[in-house]
Amino acid sequence: MTPPRAQLPKSPTGIQGLDEITGGGLPTGRPTLVCGSAGCGKTLLAMEFLVRGATQYHEPGVFMTFEETGEELTANVASLGFDLDDLIAHGQLALDFVFIERSEIEETGEFDLEGLFIRLGYAIDTIGAKRVVLDTVESLFAGLPNPIILRAELRRLFRWLKDKGVTAIITGERGDGQLTRQGLEEYVSDCVIVLDHRVSNLICTRRLRVVKYRGSTHGTNEYPFLIDEDGISVLPITSLGLQQVVSTEQVSTGIPRLDAMLSGAGYYRGSSILVSGTAGTGKSSLAGHFAVAACQRGERVLYFAFEESASQIMRNLRSIGIDLEPWVRQGLLQFEATRPTFVGLEMHLTTMHKQIAGFHPGIVIVDPLNSFINADNEAEVKAMLMRLMDFLKMRQITGFFTSLTSDASQLDHTDAAVSSLIDTWLLLLAIDAGSERNRALSILKSRGMAHSNQTREFLITAQGIELRDVYTGPGGVLTGSAREAQAAAEKATRLGAQQEIERTQRLLERRRTALDAQIAALRAEFDAQEIETLAQIEREQARAGQLALERVDMAWSRRADAPEDTGGQP
Amino acid sequence: MSTEQPSDVPPVMEPAPVSPPPEDFLLRLYVTGVTPRSARAIANIKQICEEHLEGHYALEVVDLYQQPQLGRGEQIIAAPTLIKELPLPLRRIIGDLSSTERVLVGLDLRRKD
Structure with missing residues (x-):
């Protein structure tokens, strides 16, 4: 018995999010199996593991590829900012392309894979590697005869890697009914990570799951991940608990009379605000007011627009006297406009995470939330929104969401779905009476403050939103x-x-x-x-x-x- | 194994054996240390060469443990591996070379059929 609870030694991958899921990285000195279907990012994950190891943790690595030549690999990952040639020149990385041409090979009796062992061992010893990647070792089965020998040899190989004490990633193609075509999971049993990409509603999302991690706890869910110019980032949001610290500071809504309705000072910092209403009831205008008020206080605002372009929003808001352009120029306000259907939900979430982490806003505006929703993904959207809201709360970022409802009389699906996550909920109504439409606002709820229960009419004037006197x-x-x-x-x-x-x-x-x-x-x-x-x-x-x-x-x-x-x- | 009929050749009609090659063979055998399998492979190839390529071959035996850097350039995976560098096309023959028939096919001395 070791004094405190002995943790399995782990080697950080340096991949955003993956280390959080695995509780610190991959098992040091043991092989990890990364499997998934074609094009799901196995090679990239393995390569990032090596590159981060070499650049961030001073652990040189050997990449043994069975599929791509070194040149191809170098070119492929150059787009992610990995300069393999430079790493190789500095002895931080060794690439070895194992070329097997079935037609060249004739089997004439017993053989073993000692040649591969020597080759790998030589590469490891030459640069003092601590990390090894074998991508995709199953190609051996296609290139060499006699699977029985190959199986025995692979088993020996993984044992040998352990003995060498290198932290290894072995990639494998997804097979029928099992994780890999050749059942590698039987041999590499310390840690198994499955990558996946699924298409749902024409949108593809990549996901990662730690199936098994011997001797360690790990996140068991499927986590979406993203491959972009910074490499892979995994999103372990559902691992978050409800441990946010709340603030009692209130931030102005940008509309004095609305502040007055919210116990005199506005929304709580770090809370989630939902503004729902039918089309044209002024949701974006409220968002604009809030953004300007924040910018005037010197806070940063990140505005995710899913229906209009940045310039369109700015033009529209300018017409009611809200000028966002100076703040954009000052860098306090940043727009991110994308189509909801452009990528999958998880991708959106991941992108938003990255942007939030990069911009450090005090306020995040999502306009509108429910453009994500279509016929059958309500549960997923709710899960996504929950993650987003949790993430914002963790960082004490005030989240301002708008939601387009289809009918004033009944609350939309989204609203009902996310209502429990919302702290302050404003309802904008179009009151259709006396052959005219008028706008009204009421506070459905606002947690933790005495708020007005009065429905107020408001006008959208050239000076922005004005709450009228009550009659x-x-x-x-x-x-x-x-x-x-x-x-x-x-x-x-x-x-x-x-x-x-x-x-x-x-x-x-x-x-x-x-x-x-x-x-x-x-x-x-x-x-x-x-x-x-x-x-x-x-x-x-x-x-x-x-x-x-x-x-x-x-x-x-x-x-x-x-x-x-x-x-x-x- | 029992189909050995060296050089008392009847002109054409026999199934496989091809007339002794005109060009020289350049063969390289990669082994991994002094294991029984390595020894067997070396003995086998020597015998085959003597029988089929007498005077027309050059055989080099390389121990990968001694020269591990060669493994990469020569794309050695399995051991033992016999590489027929010349004549072209290049061939890799893996295993302990105990199946003479297949070695001959590998060396393009006999057609696959």
């Missing part, structure tokens, strides 16, 4: 002329109320004026009375004084008393 009528939200009518009616009501208030105010004013006049009249009356009264008092007093005077005078005249020292005595 609700008895039948729901009013749109178009109905909204205008409602707005007019509300305005009339408001105006009437205003006038009523003003009238009341005027009445009050008049009353006040009348009251004031009354008060003034009363006061005037009072003043008159007061003056009268005072005058009377004065008169009375005067008269009283006069009487007293007269009494004194009378007394004086009667000489009744001594004169008092009172007034008026002369």
Whole structure:
């Protein structure tokens, strides 16, 4: 027992994705069988294994080919950027073309393949090779008589490769009912990889599967792979779990009023957004807004267009005041426009992966999603979308998908299929009422945020999408002329109320004026009375004084008393 | 094996044997070490050459263990391999050469039939 769990030593292939599936590469010092039908990429995979080994892992390799000459092989892989001549010149690679011409050969008794062993051994020793490829060793069966001897010798060969300690790839043609024509899988039993390419709906997809990996765990699914100018890349997406870290940061939709509906700030970063709607409801326009908003924040946006060309999208969006061109020029926005039918689903996925990995966008727009769907591939599309969304989430990339629905009243297949993967789902509707079509938007769901439940009408104006004020009528939200009518009616009501208030105010004013006049009249009356009264008092007093005077005078005249020292005595 | 009738040839009518070749044969036998099979092959070819090509051949025996670099250029896979370099066309005869009949066919000394 070795202290920690001893891992089988593995030699990385350097092929994108394959090392992830196999948990680190092919078994070191053991042969691996790579089999598949003609043209599925066996030779290429084997060659990339050697070239990557030589250039990235300092493990020289021997390529023994039974099918193509060294020159042909060199020319074939030159398109992938592999310079075999250079590697050979630096002693990193040895090519050996084994030529067998059946007509030249006459069997005259017992033989063995020791000649091949010596040849291979010599090549290995000359450059100190750690990796060996035999492509396709089964050609021996066509070139040499006596399959019984060949079988025994091949068994010995694989044993011998193990003893040599080289990591080998042996390729084999797919046979009937078994993995290879000659049943090589019986001999090479450490690791078996099957390549396949299938045509479905006129579209061909390459797939890879690790059938067997002795002493190691491995991904067991079929993984699509792609051969392009960078060699092979395999897509091990379904190995992903649900372990994404989520962000609470929100990113603007590019439409302030829509942000407001989404708890004030927009979509969550790293979430998946689906915008579904019938034709012409403004899905791409929403995408355009979102893209521009992201570019203005300095984020990169990758726009996958599956129905329109880049220039067409840009022209169309420019007409509603969304100018994407400066961002494209600045390199913040990149368009990738392809026809969905151009390649298979998996190929699309792989291409998208590569482009995303190369461009590092913060936002990925797929417009539209469901152009992939045709009659019978719904499950596959869902699987593909799930992988794509998972991939985006893993990288905290916000995914913005549009989906064209056929009928406003019922949600399309795709939508239903992917709805569980979607975090924020906007529904764009064309409301057909009062002999006009109007656009409306509602938020079907938005996970993890308080969002508006209001259906909002929006207009596509020369300044982009504008959400209108809400006018609700008895039948729901009013749109178009109905909204205008409602707005007019509300305005009339408001105006009437205003006038009523003003009238009341005027009445009050008049009353006040009348009251004031009354008060003034009363006061005037009072003043008159007061003056009268005072005058009377004065008169009375005067008269009283006069009487007293007269009494004194009378007394004086009667000489009744001594004169008092009172007034008026002369 | 038992069909050996060397040079007491009746003129034409006999099935296979062709008159001794006018040109010289250049033969090269590649063996892998001193194994019983190698030894058998060497003995066999020597005997056949003596019997059928006397004085008209040059035979070279190459041990691939000694000169492994030759394997590639000569396209050796099986061992032992006898290569008839001359006269043309080139022929490869593999095995321990114990089937004289087939060796003769391989050397174009007898027609396949």
